[in-house]
Amino acid sequence: MDLLQSKWIPVRPLNGGAPQAITLEQLLCSNEHWLLSLPRDDMELAALQLLICLVQVSWIPEDEHALQGYVTKPLTIDAFRQGIANWRDTFCLDHPEYPFMQVKGVDAKEPTGMDKLLAGLTGATNCTFINEPGQGDALCGGCTAIALFNQANNAPSFGGGFKSGLRGGSPVTTLVQAVDARFTDLRTTIWLNVLTRPSLVTLMCDELQLSQLPTWQQPIVAGASIAAANIGLVRGLFWQPDHIELCPAIVAGQCSGCGQHADKRYSGFFKAKFNFTVNGTWPHPHSPRLFQVKKGETQEKFLAFTTSAPSWTQLSRVLVRLQPEKGDAQLPAAVVTQCAKIFRHAKTQLIVGGYRNNQASILERRHEVMAINQGWQNSPEIIEAVVQIGLNYKTALRKALYTFVEGIKTSEIKGAGIAVHEVAERQYYRQSELLIPDLLATLNFAEPIAKIDALRIQLHQLCTELFEQVTAPYHHHPKLVRAVAVARQSLRKHLSDLKQLQGGQNAA
Ligand SMILES: [Zn+2]
Known part of the structure; x- marks a missing residue:
């Protein structure tokens, strides 16, 4: 054959x-x-x-x-x-x-x-x-x-x-496919991912x-x-x-x-x-690469799914080129970069796939298609900002609940000792898996601020709801009432800090 x-x-x-x-x-x-x-x-x-x-x-x-x-x-x-x-x-x-x-x-x-x-x-x-x-x-x-x-x-x-x-052992592969109904076919998709000689050189x-x-x-x-x-x-x-x-x-x-x-x-x-x-690293054209400086030496590796966090958390690594003078850098797959340059106005979707493994065992198969509205090619920093907002709200929720889990030793406030912050994080990711990809699929990249602010409000609400949900069994627990109150206050503080950023400063 x-x-x-x-x-x-x-x-x-x-x-x-x-x-x-x-x-x-x-x-x-x-x-x-x-x-x-x-x-x-x-x-x-x-x-x-x-x-x-x-x-x-x-x-x-x-x-x-x-x-x-x-x-x-x-x-x-x-x-x-x-x-x-x-x-x-x-x-x-x-x-x-x-x-x-x-x-x-x-x-x-x-x-x-x-x-x-x-x-x-x-x-x-x-x-x-x-x-x-x-x-x-x-x-x-x-x-x-x-x-x-x-x-x-x-x-x-x-x-x-x-x-x-x-x-x-478990690289993330990223390829591009067209969205227009006439061009989602296999032949077009193949060519969209073929590098020209100058790109290869x-x-x-x-x-x-x-x-x-x-x-x-x-x-x-x-x-x-x-x-x-x-x-x-x-x-x-x-x-x-x-x-x-x-x-x-x-x-x-x-x-x-x-x-x-x-x-x-x-x-x-x-x-x-x-x-x-x-x-050294062979510059494979189908994967994003990450560069980290450790002890003065730059180490290079391919992006891999190392946690169960949803793919949107990796999107800026998949799409955004970061090349600081010194320090950590990231390069999207060459085929994605080329497509953004040559087919600037095309409606495209990203095919993202890889395995999450523990040595030879595969824990998870992660293959999905993500739509990013046209126009991102001109403003990749907006993708970076949206991903960061999603992560910031997750961190606010996690930090507040961690206070509830651990308590505050100096004030003799006893913690619950049950890892509800992990539970809340998983649920946050599950629900954000709909919110954030939907936003990126429909966002007008030329005028993003109103929609990004609406996302902040949705994430703010999500954090409050998840906090109440995972702490509900302890609301009337005599030994934990104070811990719930302190943690709730901490959440409010973190969320209000994030609200200060509203108005699109992050996206500027
Ligand atoms: Zn067969």
Whole structure:
């Protein structure tokens, strides 16, 4: 199965119709509108990302104008053939010598079931996953390629000495999609996330190294110490940090992933660990990066979901570029930055996805689409301000309730000793998950102040309500009456401090 030529892309027509598998040529060269069709949102994101990577390396737009052309018009058959001509046999899942994202002759005693390749399907801590049983029984070539790609690039390692990808074990991936009904289709979304040559040159400091072979054609040498700057575009986008080899395919039948009939299906793979180090950070175009100065040295890492706080709390890191002269900085994903620049007036949504993990265990799957109204591209500082307001009110509530929990030792006011501040924080996040994304989806970024002030009032109310709700069982408790009163006073003080900021100073 060749990813550039076979029917493997799991789609359904945008206007309704049966799921089916199509070729890359059908996807890129026709006017038909498709959507991805897989049973899991993380696998759909991985499929999208895999397609973006294939298109990125095969048809690099020379400039903005060329990219706009690709977005508006399907590729001609000639341009398609020209693009894939460079990659004969490179992206074949069952190539006899160089199979896609695998190495031949993996030294493993026992095969591993395909469910291990579907991130988070096995293991005890994944009770939050809703998965159809038997999903990993036997996968078609397409689903297998998507799962291989996802495991290598987006998911925590298999654990026990296996390596995770170039962005670490649980990077947040951010991509862009169009909102206009005519352009939400898969073809447009792919092109919106392809970098032009000038964007690539800036991102990779002129070192695209396009002739460098991917890891399955030129394996990583065991024990090697590799400078991230020496990893070229193709090798980096399709990086495979583990030794994996699919078991021979089994008989034809239904794929347990996409549900399509497949001539060849895969029910297991061999895996073996090996060691190497990558020094520095490869500037992956699909993730926000964070820079922190520690002991005079700048440390760079990719954004990850490290707590259960909702995604809006990370939005400024996803969208806003901060480059202070010295100190902490943040860079949105290169594809998001480019889209904001080239498609300044387009209505777009953000696709944000990642896993929250504890080492090899996945605790949470976080994949969502967030709408930000057009115009944010010109005023990213407003996003920063809205996120900060949301966090400030959360902190006010938490601080006041912490007083209730701990009491005040110097005044001999006894605290409740029950962590109601944690309960309130979770509820605050749950309710703000509707408020803040709704505001950003509809905000007029040219005149934001009235709506931002209305948000403050809503959050003020929310804090007061949640405070009364979580302390209600103790209102008449003789030993805690004073603690409730002191904490309530503290909340009023914090909220009134925040009210002083009203009038949009924060957004200025
Ligand atoms: Zn399938």
